Amino acid sequence: xxxxxxxxxxxxxxxxxxxxxxxxxxxxxxxxxxxxxxxxxxxxxxxxxxxxxxxxxxxxxxxxxxxxxxxxxxxxxxxxxxxxxxxxxxxxxxxxxxxxxxxxxxxxxxxxxxxxxxxxxxxxxxxxxxxxxxxxxxxxxxxxxxxxxxxxxxxxxxxxxxxxxxxxxxxxxxxxxxxxxxxxxxxxxxxxxxxxxxxxxxxxxxxxxxxxxxxxxxxxxxxxxxxxxxxxxxxxxxxxxxxxxxxxxxxxxxxxxxxxxxxxxxxxxxxxxxxxxxxx
Amino acid sequence: xxxxxxxxxxxxxxxxxxxxxxxxxxxxxxxxxxxxxxxxxxxxxxxxxxxxxxxxxxxxxxxxxxxxxxxxxxxxxxxxxxxxxxxxxxxxxxxxxxxxxxxxxxxxxxxxxxxxxxxxxxxxxxxxxxxxxxxxxxxxxxxxxxxxxxxxxxxxxxxxxxxxxxxxxxxxxxxxxxxxxxxxxxxxxxxxxxxxxxxxxxxxxxxxxxxxxxxxxxxxxxxxxxxxxxxxxxxxxxxxxxxxxxxxxxxxxxxxxxxxxxxxxxxxxxxxxxxxxxxx
Numbered sequence: 044x045x046x047x048x049x050x051x052x053x054x055x056x057x058x059x060x061x062x063x064x065x066x067x068x069x070x071x072x073x074x075x076x077x078x079x080x081x082x083x084x085x086x087x088x089x090x091x092x093x094x095x096x097x098x099x100x101x102x103x104x105x106x107x108x109x110x111x112x113x114x115x116x117x118x119x120x121x122x123x124x125x126x127x128x129x130x131x132x133x134x135x136x137x138x139x140x141x142x143x144x145x146x147x148x149x150x151x152x153x154x155x156x157x158x159x160x161x162x163x164x165x166x167x168x169x170x171x172x173x174x175x176x177x178x179x180x181x182x183x184x185x186x187x188x189x190x191x192x193x194x195x196x197x198x199x200x201x202x203x204x205x206x207x208x209x210x211x212x213x214x215x216x217x218x219x220x221x222x223x224x225x226x227x228x229x230x231x232x233x234x235x236x237x238x239x240x241x242x243x244x245x246x247x248x249x250x251x252x253x254x255x256x257x258x259x260x261x262x263x264x265x266x267x268x269x270x271x272x273x274x275x276x277x278x279x280x281x282x283x284x285x286x287x288x289x290x291x292x293x294x295x296x297x298x299x300x301x302x303x304x305x306x307x308x309x310x311x312x313x314x315x316x317x318x319x320x321x322x323x
Numbered sequence: 324x325x326x327x328x329x330x331x332x333x334x335x336x337x338x339x340x341x342x343x344x345x346x347x348x349x350x351x352x353x354x355x356x357x358x359x360x361x362x363x364x365x366x367x368x369x370x371x372x373x374x375x376x377x378x379x380x381x382x383x384x385x386x387x388x389x390x391x392x393x394x395x396x397x398x399x400x401x402x403x404x405x406x407x408x409x410x411x412x413x414x415x416x417x418x419x420x421x422x423x424x425x426x427x428x429x430x431x432x433x434x435x436x437x438x439x440x441x442x443x444x445x446x447x448x449x450x451x452x453x454x455x456x457x458x459x460x461x462x463x464x465x466x467x468x469x470x471x472x473x474x475x476x477x478x479x480x481x482x483x484x485x486x487x488x489x490x491x492x493x494x495x496x497x498x499x500x501x502x503x504x505x506x507x508x509x510x511x512x513x514x515x516x517x518x519x520x521x522x523x524x525x526x527x528x529x530x531x532x533x534x535x536x537x538x539x540x541x542x543x544x545x546x547x548x549x550x551x552x553x554x555x556x557x558x559x560x561x562x563x564x565x566x567x568x569x570x571x572x573x574x575x576x577x578x579x580x581x582x583x584x585x586x587x588x589x590x591x592x593x594x595x596x597x598x599x600x601x602x603x
Contacts, residue, residue, distance in 0.1 A: 089573075095530055098473075191583035193378075194576050249588060250375055253530035292574040293369075296474050303471035308529060 069202075089291040090195050090245070091116035092160040095254045098302060099123070099158040100311040100318065102219035107153020107297040110138050113159055114152070114295075119197055119243055121262040122159025127225060128214035130273045132262040133161050134243050135198075139264055141271045143213035145233040147264055160255060161247065162197045162289055170284040173201060177278050182259060185246070185284060193248050195289040198261070200242035202282020207235040209263050209272030223314040233272060240265035242274060252312065255292060256319055275320075348426035352570075369571040370475050370525070371396035372440040375534045378582060379403070379438040380591040380598065380600050385437020387577040390418050393439055393518060394432070396573075399477055399523055402541040403437025404430075407505060408494035410553045412542040413441050414523050416478075419544055421551045423493035425513040427544055439592060440525065442477045442569055450564040452482060462539060465526070475569040478541070480522035482562020487515040489543050489552030503594040513552060520559050521547035522554060532592065534574060536599055 070200070093108045106125030113122075114136065122131040129142035131150075138150040168188050172181065189196060210232045212225050244261035251257055264271035296302070373388045386405030393402075394416065402411040409422035411430075418430040448468050452461065461480070469476060490510045524541035531537055544551035577583070 068372065097530060111539075146494065193582055193587055194578070250377060250533035280550060290576040290578050294572040294574075296570040296572065298474070298570050302473055305473060307473055 076256070088162065088165070088252055088287065088289040089116070089293055090160060090197065090289045091160045091293045091295070092255060093122070093156055093295050094158045094297050094302065095294070095307070096158065096256055096315065097156065097253050097307050097309075097311050098297075098305060100222045100314050101305060101307060101309065102215075102221050103301055103305055104157050104215055104219050105299065105301050107157050107299055107302065108155060108159070108295065109152065110150050110156065111152035113156060113161060114138065114153065117161025117163050119164035119199065119287075120159060120161030121244055121260065122156050122161075123212075125155045125157060126214040126216075127157070127212055127219075127222070130211045130262050131156065131159055132241075132243055132260075132264045132271060133159075134241050134264060139268060139271070141209075141211050141262070141264065143211045143229075143231045145209075145231065145270050145272065147268055147271050148199070149268075162287065164197055164199060164285070164287050166285045167288045168172075168286040170286075172200075172279055172284065173280045175205065175278065175280050178274075178276050180286065181279060185286065188286065189246065191286070195248065195292060196242055196246040196249075197287040198242075198246060198259075199287075200261075200279070200282060201240075201283045201285075202242075202279045203239045204263075205237060205278040205280050207240070207277045208237050208262055208275040209233050209235070210275055213273040215256045221314065223317050227320050232275065233270070235265065238265050240271065242277070244274070253290075256315065260319060298309070329533050329548025333527050367488065368442070368445070368567065368569040368571045369396070369573055370440060370442045370477065370577070371435055371573045372391050372535060373402070374438045374577050374582065375574070375587070376536055376595065377587050377589075377591050378577075378585060380502045380594050381587060381589065382495075382501050383581055384437050384495055384499045385579065385581050387437050387579060387582065388429050388435060388439070388513050388575065389432060390434045390436065391432035393436060393441060394418065397443050399479065399567075400439060400441030400443035401475060401524055401540065402436050402441075403492075405435045405437060405546045406494040406496075407492055407499075410491045410542055410551070411436060411439055412427070412521075412544045412551060413439075414521050414544060419487075419548060419551070420483075420540070421544065423491045423509075423511045425489075425491065425511065425550050425552065427548055428537065435556045439516050444477055444479060444565070447568045448566040448601055450566075452480075452562045452564065455485065455558065455560050456553075458556050461559060461564065465566065468566065469526065470568070475528065475531075475572060476526040477567040477569055478522075478524055478526060478539075479565045479567075480541075480559070480562060481520075481565075482522075482559045483516070483517070484543075485517060485558040486558050486568065487518050487520070487543055487557045488555040489513050489515070490555055491506075491552040492515050501594065506598050507599070512555065513550070515545070515550065518545050524554070524558070531572075533596055536595065540599060588592055 104127040118136040120133040261274040541554040
């Protein structure tokens with residue numbers, strides 16, 4: 044079913060696998076004009092987040108941070124765009140917008156996001172998947188190697204997927220509806236078959252409730268960077284799961300009137316379940 | 324009852340008041356060997372936190388970070404010490420340990436904390452208190468000027484207090500009891516009268532539940548830095564309330580076996596109320 048390899052004991056082998064699979068890019072300084080925040084982030088396992096999941100659930104879809112600024116905080120992650128216009132995936136330092144037509148588009152630095160989370164991905168643990176497995180089986184394997192439910196993990200799954208069911212959402216107009224209503228009424232679901240590509244996301248502890256999504260949250264893009272979305276379900280034929288242990292969390296709280304004036308006191312936990320797990 | 328002064332419109336007057344009261348120190352770079360993290364913190368309104376309130380409520384009292392490292396992230400804040408040995412206040416860049424004897428002690432850089440939150444304090448709003456007011460009246464005044472319930476605030480109250488009721492807790496031995504049981508059975512309460520000094524603390528939004536204390540959380544130290552503790556209640560005769568709007572939050576998640584192995588899934592909200600508000 045699997046081979047489970049820990050970096051601590053098999054560093055050379057894992058390095059070789061990583062080199063072959065190309066799943067981790069060189070993380071040397073990309074430019075000379077790197078700012079202090081970027082240097083800081085490179086030196087630490089920081090998960091950096093814009094706004095809160097409760098704000099997004101409540102319909103705060105206006106962009107709060109530019110993609111240029113977001114990219115200064117990580118090379119790997121997920122989120123959405125101004126007006127809830129599609130699903131965001133950040134992979135290999137590139138940001139893609141997977142719209143409700145199922146197509147992945149490159150993103151201008153001037154675009155904005157109302158909610159996103161990114162990190163500089165470094166592999167701490169690697170699982171090789173050499174047998175067909177469904178999404179529950181894969182998450183079961185991941186849980187076997189997570190050392191604690193109390194820290195954060197960025198996760199990347201590179202593989203060939205027999206099935207990949209993703210969804211996206213269309214841009215909204217003000218007054219913005221609740222996210223749960225957008226999902227129920229407007230989400231577009233796509234079922235891809237025999238597709239190679241990358242899942243990117245996080246496993247986060249229970250105490251992020253209200254701020255981000257406790258448990259798993261994954262987005263997918265295919266290898267040709269042409270299609271993808273928020274992952275609803277999949278079957279993988281073979282691939283690798285990389286896990287990055289993350290023990291610093293930074294939350295950027297928007298200062299916009301939209302965010303400052305919102306009533307965020309509603310309990311959104313039921314909405315969150317529908318939005319993240321169900322098909323609307 | 325009060326004069327309410329906003330920095331935006333009365334900057335010079337407020338600057339004068341601050342100079343007179345001495346409530347805000349020069350925040351220029353204190354040394355040449357300042358590291359990147361410190362520079363970053365100086366440039367931003369970052370609330371920096373070690374571990375989570377739920378971990379503390381569950382009895383994780385072992386020190387997770389040195390005071391030297393904590394001081395690199397802020398000049399103002401609160402927390403506790405290794406083995407829950409007293410209440411921490413960080414004021415004017417100094418850290419004091421207010422033990423269960425009611426006495427404030429200076430703290431070595433090598434001491435450690437299991438839970439603390441600090442920021443570099445900058446005054447965004449100032450309230451002048453020129454009439455006697457109880458704690459509810461003061462928090463009522465503060466709430467009149469907070470622009471939103473969705474961002475974070477560091478708060479400092481400099482004044483002369485007709486009454487100041489504080490508590491502290493004694494160092495614990497392993498296996499550590501729950502914090503709620505320490506408070507119920509072992510907290511020491513002190514009632515100071517006609518004392519000049521500084522309250523330092525935070526107002527935090529609901530979404531930090533599980534991570535920190537939603538609402539107010541204050542510690543006090545007297546002007547001679549000889550006594551203080553966790554604030555239970557007070558009556559102020561005159562003084563100033565300074566509020567620092569804070570829109571970045573950084574959580575440092577411990578990587579110790581104690582933290583990694585803890586079962587943090589218990590709902591601690593009732594415990595939190597007893598620990599923060601009641602007298603045990």
